[in-house]
Structures are given as structure tokens and as C-alpha cells.
Amino acid sequence: MSSEALNRRDFLKLGALAGAAAAITALPVRAQAAPSAVTLDECLAMTPEAMADASGPVSASWESILQAAAAIRNPALRAQVREILNNPAPTVTKGIGASEKQAIHKELAAKGLIKDVSEADFLPPSADPANAPQPFRSAPGSGYSSHHAYPGGLCTHTGLNTRVSMALYDGYREVYDYMLDRDVVIAAQLLHDLHKPWVFQWNADGESRTERSLAGTGEHHPLGVAESIHRGVPAEVVVAQACAHNHPRTEQDEAQVVGWLTAASIIAGVDPVAYGLLAADGRTLPLPRRQEGFVTHLGDHDWVLTVPANQWVLPVLEKVAVRDYKISQADLKAKPFKQFRNYVYSQATIMSLYETYAAQGEPELVRTIHAIVTPA
Template sequence: MEDEKIESSKNNKKMEDEKRTEHKRKRYSLEDLISLAEEIKDKDLREKVIEFLKNPFPTHRDIESTNVPLEDSPASIRWHHKYKGGLIEHTLATTKIALKIADALEEVYNLNINKDVLIAGGLLHDIMKPFNYVEDIEGEKYDHIPKFHLDHLTLVVAELYKRNFPIEVIKVVASHHGEYGSMKPDSIEGWILHYADTIDAFLNDIAIKICQARAKDIGINEIEIYNLFTPLKIYEIRTREGREKLREKLSEIFNIEGEKE
């Protein structure tokens, strides 16, 4: 009888693991960013971007490593993409959204948009964020470094100057916060990058709030959801099937019995 219970427990755990694996969130890597950088036609710019991606550490002697790899870094602490791997997701999505916007504008308005600048700006606009973050002991949460130094935008603009990037790339990165930043975009490419960044950040932020609410509903840490789903996938399920169905699915996946009021 005891052997049967053990075997049943093993089978149940196997089924739960398989269920979770089925929903496993795809984790992107540096190679995904480099693959996108390879689409830059200008050889010199392409090489500069790839070198920056491979070696993002600031060249200033007083900037210390936070030991947060680019591939693990969140894109924020309390807002959009605030989970491990969030920065690389946001970087890829922002760059690809910018290119799609450029395609539409070129087709409708007969424009000639500099996609090399868009790709370079998209891939590098948040690259200094890991140098503002520190990971907790458990490796589950992030916070700002204790002695907070230059913000990520100041750091990246300084580094782009140091590495002799074209002024067009420096300007689109420096202005990617749009009307809320220290400078507004002064080109179509600049505005495209700003709105691509905004679209991805705002959508993810809305989805994060839904994840937080459903995690609270079923009594789990929201990080458990991010390990299996992107927040936008949760948002999609919520939109198509409703809140209660989403809660049921999450309860089943995380093996939560009963409902929490």
C-alpha cells in the first residue's frame, strides 16, 4: 500500500511538471540580440553594436559591476518587465515593433526610414539597466543598487559617445523617453523608437498588474507565474476567457486546491 502511495505521488508530480513545462516561458539569449543586430547593413555600425552587446560593461573606472548579466536582468524593478529575463524580452520586442512601424510608414507614406539606426537604437536603448540593479540572495527579486549612481540613460549616452557611435544613434537613444525625457526626438526614427518602447512597456505593465492580482487570488508568489508565462500571455488568456477561467487555469497549473476569498 505504501509503495502504491509513493508511486501515485511520483506520477502526480510528473504530471504537474509536464503541465508546467508545457507553459514554460521562452528565455531569450544574447544570441537573439546579436542575430537582430546582424540585420544592420552598415558594416561599421553593425560591428559596433555587436561589440557593445558582447561587452556592455561601462568603460569608466568608477562604475562597478553589479554581477547582473544582461540575459537575466529585469527591465525595471516595480514596473514593466520586472522579472528575470525581462530586459532582453523588452529589448527584442521594442526593436521588432519599431521595425514593423517603420515598414508601415514606408509603405503608406513612401518614406525611406533608416532601419540601421532603429535596430541599433532599439538594441542599445536600455543596455545599461543591469548596472543599476542588484539581485537578492535567493535570486528571485531585484532592487536598485545601494549607492545609486548614474541612471541607465545617462550611462548609455556617455558610453555611446565614448565608443564613437554615429550621432544619429546617440540621439535616438538619448531621446527614447520622448516628451518625458531630457530631450525630445528630432527625427522620425527617434519618435518611432520612443513609441515602440512605450507600447511594449505599457502593455507589459498592464499585464503585470493582472498577474499580481491573480497570484494574490490563488495565494502564490507572482514570480511563479513569470517563470512559466510572459505577463502578456496571461493578459491574452484574461481577455479571451475571462478572469474566473484564468484563475481556474492558474490554480490547476500550480496545484492550488479550493478558492481563496
């Protein structure tokens, strides 16, 4: 970090670090239904932003995210993270016209970093590189068939992951006296999915945009890394952010991370070695390898629980939609059910719904759904 940051061990001796870390987890985030039920017609008319803003869990998670950002000690980094969270705009696309896009796509293809994605489909649509297509708080946390696929899902996903990362930070400090860079741990986790609002834009039918692949992973990941580079985020944070999808434990694992950093650097138009993202030979991360990236990777595992929870709750939700809300079988693949699903998920969260289902059974899950959207 820059010279503005305090020495980590001296800061710990003052006792301030432990207090600030506790503040990040101080806000309660309790999954709960909306204060009052809405009708199906009202649900169908709601925007993703309105759904997210009506949600207690999403609002609490957003507040915890902002509080975590405020706990970053380095003022320059704190300002960068806040700016991105408040407007996750694809500023990296500024100056990328048709010819530049063609050249970037060609270079990525030559290096084997983009496959089966045409030049036309490369980069999500963006009307204005200075403004995000949607706020951070209304974006889903994944593609529509995966985890946190509801308005505000990115907030609950990021909020949980940041808490996990800080718990890991505290554990390594307390057990091993291993002083990870706390600012890097917080910033990398907060930024790891920064371009999901761009990639997973909501369509008119209530489903989010389908993600393309880039450098062997979902495009949101290298695009987010490219955005951090373009905005001048410190190299150590960018490297840790890039490790969210894998860790450099083996040569094969590290090669993936190197690929994401390389792709991101091509898009951002920088030399990854000169920026400090890769070692001098361009084949590994900077040496000796820092371990904040491992914490970012371990912290980004909320999906391990939420993917199966969605798979097990969704059939019950479909059954209830047809039986109690008179949504047709055909409309289970269309806007009526997608809007219904989006609102129920956003108000209660997938995890809370599954907890109800697993602990109290289907009748209680149905009652919870009825408390969120009034049956027909």
C-alpha cells in the same frame, strides 16, 4: 552612417532591405509555460539566469534580438551592438575613481541634472567595468513594481520594441517613401535599455535593485547613453537612443533629451557638440532634426500595456500563492513569493498571463500557474 553603408534608396531597389526586415520578425515568439512544472522548493533555489534560460518566450526573444543585430548593414555598428548585447558591461566607469566620481556628481548637480541622489548612491555598484553584473538575457525590463519585472523581461521588452520599430520603419517607407536610416532604427532600439542589467541587479531576496533618478528620468537611460558614447557608437544612433524616453516635438520635450545627452556626455567625459550629439549652441539636437529618434520613442511603448497587466494579474498571483502554495501573508513581501512570482512571470510572461485571465477567466489563469509550479 559611415561610407561603408549602402545608399538607402539603392539598397531598397535591390529588394534586399525588405527581405532583411522580414527576417527580423520571422522568428515566432509564443508565450508558453515551461516544458515541465517545477516544485516551489526548486523555484526558490533557482537563479535569475536559470529562470531566464528555462523560458521559451525569453529564449525566442533573445534569438530575435540577435537576429535583429545581425541585420544591421554597417559592419562596425553591427559589431558594436553585438558586443554590448553579449556583455553589457559598464565600461564607462573605467577610470572613474572616488575623485572623478565626486567631480562628475558635482558638475551634474551644478547643472541641475541630479537631485536628491547622494554621491554615494550615484552610479550602481560594479565589481568590474569590463564585465556586466549579469547577462542581458537575465535582466528585468523595469523596476520591480513596473513592467517586465522578471528574469528575461528585458529580452521580451526589447524584442517586442524592436519589432514595433521595424513596423514603423516599413510603414513610413511604404506610405510616404520616407527613408529613415534603417541601421539607426534597429541599433537605437536594441541599445535603448542597455544598462538595465547594471541598474536592475537582482538582490538575494528575489527583488531587483531600486533605481535612482538622473537628469529627470530613471538612471538606466542616461547611463546607457553614456555607455554608447564611451564605446564610440555613431552620434546619430546615440541621439536616437536618447529619444527613447521622449521626442523633440516641442521645446520642452527637446530640453529633456538635451539634458539626457548632456548628463551622459559629462559621465562619458566628452564634449556633446564636438561628438555631434547637440547643435553648435548646445541647446537643441543637431539641425535639421532626424526622425529616427521619434521611431525609437514610439517603439519603446510596450510598457503601456504591460504595466496595467501586471497590476491586474498580481493580486490573483498573490491569492493563489497563499491558497495553493502555502506561502504566508508575511512572505508575500519576502523571497518565497518573489521567487515564485519571478519564475511564473519569466515562463509565461505577464502579457500571456493577462491574456489568459482576460479571455478565459481566473480559473484558467490558476490552471496555467499550476502548470508552471506544482501546487503544494
